[in-house]
Amino acid sequence: MARRELQILAALAAGLVVLPAVLLWGGLTYTTAVECVLLAMAGLGLNVLLGQTGLVSFGHGAWFGIGAYAVGIFQLRYFPDSAVVPLLLALAFVIAGAVLIGALVLRRRGVYFSLLTLAFSALCFTVAFRWTALTGGENGMGGIERRSVLGLSLDDSLNFYAGVALVGFVVAAFLLRLAGSPFGQVLAAIRENETRARFLGYPVRRYKLLAFVISAGVTGLAGGLSVLNHRIASAESLSVVFSGELLAIVLIGGMRSYAGPIFGALFFVLFREYLSMYTENWLLYFGLVFVGFILFTPQGLAGIGRRLWRLAVPERERAAAMAQRTVPAEPAPFPDFLQDGEGSALECAGVGKRFGGIAAVDEVSLRVAAPGVHVLIGPNGAGKTSLFNLLSGMFAPDHGSVRFGGRELAGASPSTVCTAGVARSFQITNLFKGLTVYDNLRLAVMARDPHRYSLLRRVDTLGQTAARTGELIRYLGVQGMEQAGAEDLSYGGQRLVDMGLAIGTAPRLLLLDEPLAGLAAAERDRIGKLIRHIGDHIGVLLVEHDVDRVFAIGDRITVMNQGRVLLEGGADEVRGDARVREIYIGSGSQALASRVHPAQVSQELALRVSGIEAYYGKSHILSGIGFGAHRGEVVAVLGRNGAGKSTLLKSLIGLARLGAGEIEIAGQRVRVPVPEAMARLGIAFVPQGRRLFPGLTVRDNLMLGRLRRRGRNGEAWSDERIFEVFPRLRERQDVNAELLSGGEQQMVAIARALAGHVRVLLLDEPFEGLSPAMTEEVFNAILRLKGQVTILIVDHNLDLTLALSDTAVVLDRGRISHHGPALPLLQDLALRREKLWV
């Protein structure tokens, strides 16, 4: 028993002893005291689902009522002389019912789960109300007696209270231990990030079901005792009003605190008893208090208490979470518990997956040897992430096989894949944000612990897990920050912990999805070395865009393009291969270059950006970006994947966060771009993937593009002018957008942007996913726009992009590495290689 647990239990015991005395002194009765204890119990039960697991159950009153009626029915019909036997039977009945209902209801998540609980509760209420023969209908079920236990009559109020208090204490102690058990930790993980919990190998559904059953059981027990308290069971306890009261009790008390529901129940009972002396509308005022808490202090009374405590006892500064980190000079030795992956190769053969009509992955065969670092590279849309998702169990492939360690893993669920020994990290940081670094890493390690389902052990007593977590922390180099909240870490720290979560599950093969994305140079170095070190022991497959580093740390490299494998080999082989260079930087074919005509570029600036620091979440993508675009100029924004090209366009339209910097357009200087305002200032955005509105016609899409962007010195394009550039759209005006071909959709997306006031047109990957014929049509259309509209264009097809452009801005890892005319880059492949390749 930990000291803190003992303290809480002692306080609880003291409270239970003192409660009746206090209430009696306040003019209330033992019955009220019992009710207080029982509501607290029901609240604690509900909180297992609500606060701990994050599942909002609207129908918890149903379990309370079922428990009550069950006790009534068992006593009146079968065991009239006992209270204990009906109680135990009722508990068994509730548990059985909860297993059945839980199995059904937990198949859905989020809002649908909550609606299902609402429906279930309404169903129970109707049954209780209408099935008069069984339940007494509207009149309820009376005549229930408390009887006696061990010779003591429960009709004596004090005896009964003592009995209930004892039961309450035991239940509370059980739930306290539950919160601190491995099971409780996993519930918290599910609440914070259910997907990641699955990818760590936890069978999430089983945990949720057990939580559901425990929650229902505790609440049902409270209901059963309640019917003994009042000696009558009524449909009221099954009503929505009562469920609402339970939710209010938990929320007002504090969802995230163990003792919250206890405070909530006390508050509720006192509020009701005292206010109902003055007005019969006490429930209205209680409702107002409830709503007030949600609006202003959703952390509840416990949250208020915590804040007051912190004012009185200031906490040690956690701000410098990273500063406390003691970075070791040498990487720590490879942790023992991470098995060496000798002989566990991943073989994937003929794997394919189509999304809609497009083959994201097309007949890919790949072998990841273990140990060793195998890198997957390729341009945007090559299918790398899709392949990754297929290997890690996020999707099932349409065909093909994925074998690992003698097992077929294609189509297996994420948790199965992880327990088989293949773990993955995520490109977009996917941590348990509300938990500490230590808790995060321990969860990963605990996924292999035989005691991970335990309800009754304290998680601190899992020696093996604790030792391994310590080893992992030292290995990652995050000592000193274990107690920091994962949310408070810097971006680099979060990426490290994300990788740590994958490593902690002791995989035999590690899948890392862009582990270096968005990191500063020093961190890239460190993590690159860590990956190399890991690769010496187990197999690692990583997707990465930082091509320099890929060649430095990779043993074998697979290059993908358009869903297929282009080439596989060692670093030198791949680096020197002409085909690989071509897919990244184009071939400089002459036909297109000959169409380039010098454009009329005025001296006047249409757009100027300076000092831009842009972020994607916490990831610092762009740094110190400054350049200008002249009226009528076409500027190509180039660079390798992850360099920040799309982010630059998105920050101009206000869809990415600016940390610092200024955008100057139409004589206005904007520091905090907001999409609506930027659009009205003349930023016309054509996003990656088109993003037309389905269910609306071409005409409608154009109308929406024009609706709020008329502009004062209207540079909006009329329909006539648009159809001159895109004649195809004239006949298709009344066709629904989603029925058009890819090329036509791209035209509509550009037309939609032009339909309103346009000062600067942003084209993000306009040629992506288009057939050669359509690519040419779109290219010609954009060529017609050249000179008439200022354009910023991002596309990984360098031949086309450079042919269209006057100027090129090259981004490398978030900074501008080159800014000059486009023509030299178009014509001179050696220059292109120098600026854009390795």
Place this chain on the structure above:
Amino acid sequence: MGSEFVFVLEQVANGLLLGFYYLLIALGLSIIFSLGGIVNLAHGAMYAVGAYLMVFVAQHASYGVAFVASPLIVALLGMAIERLFLRRFYRADPALGLLFTFGLAMVVEQGLRMTFGASPLQFAIPDFARGMLSAGDFMYPTYRAGVLGVALAALAATWWLLHRTPFGKVVRAGINDPDMVRALGISLAPVLTAVCGIGIGLAGLAGALLAPITGVHPAMGQEILTAAFVVVVIGGLGSFWGVVVAAMLVGVIRGLTAYFYPPASEASLYLLMLIILLVRPRGLMGERMERLE
């Protein structure tokens, strides 16, 4: 016509009436749910407010004034609620939004109880609408036919608003891709307010229309709410016609079971919802909305 056939026809007509009654409430709920992502558990309470306002205003002015004023007042209340409260929950933990509207429902219901008392209020059908309409052997109460007519008109108006006006197109685009709508310079905040006003106003209209038929009591909102959710879930989010078909289906099923086996009529609804949510959570015609899962 055989009298049995006429009889069944009457039951079906009643079922359809019930269906329209559900539709008025479910439609608003569905639009608010699709666009804002908020499950408005206070929708039933607003329906009750519409009914109570009807009774109250009709006592002090004429039926006609009450009929126009009640839905309008409820619509304005809806807009105020969105502007002041619901707005805070769009990007917050969905649990809080759910809990808030649940609490709001509680407050409104108790408020009605306090203001008007707990016992049901009688509200008589206005004189001009009493009597029966007949077509051969088939007789139908005039008032109910009137309710059907108004409901149809409201439905048509809502359809027209959503499919033929720029506002409606903004709403439909916003349901699908709110960021892109903003990138076209269209601010969604006033649209959301208007949508809540319309959705909640429709619920108020239903309350005003049905006051004479169902009786007026503080808990009337709760009963209708679950039925409305059954309709929305069966019909599917983001689909106008899905909700219409589902409402008719639910209405007729409810009407027929209420006649042939009354104790099971309410239960049948919840069972239907349970089954649909398990087998096809998207509903008959809805879109998959990942942010709600």
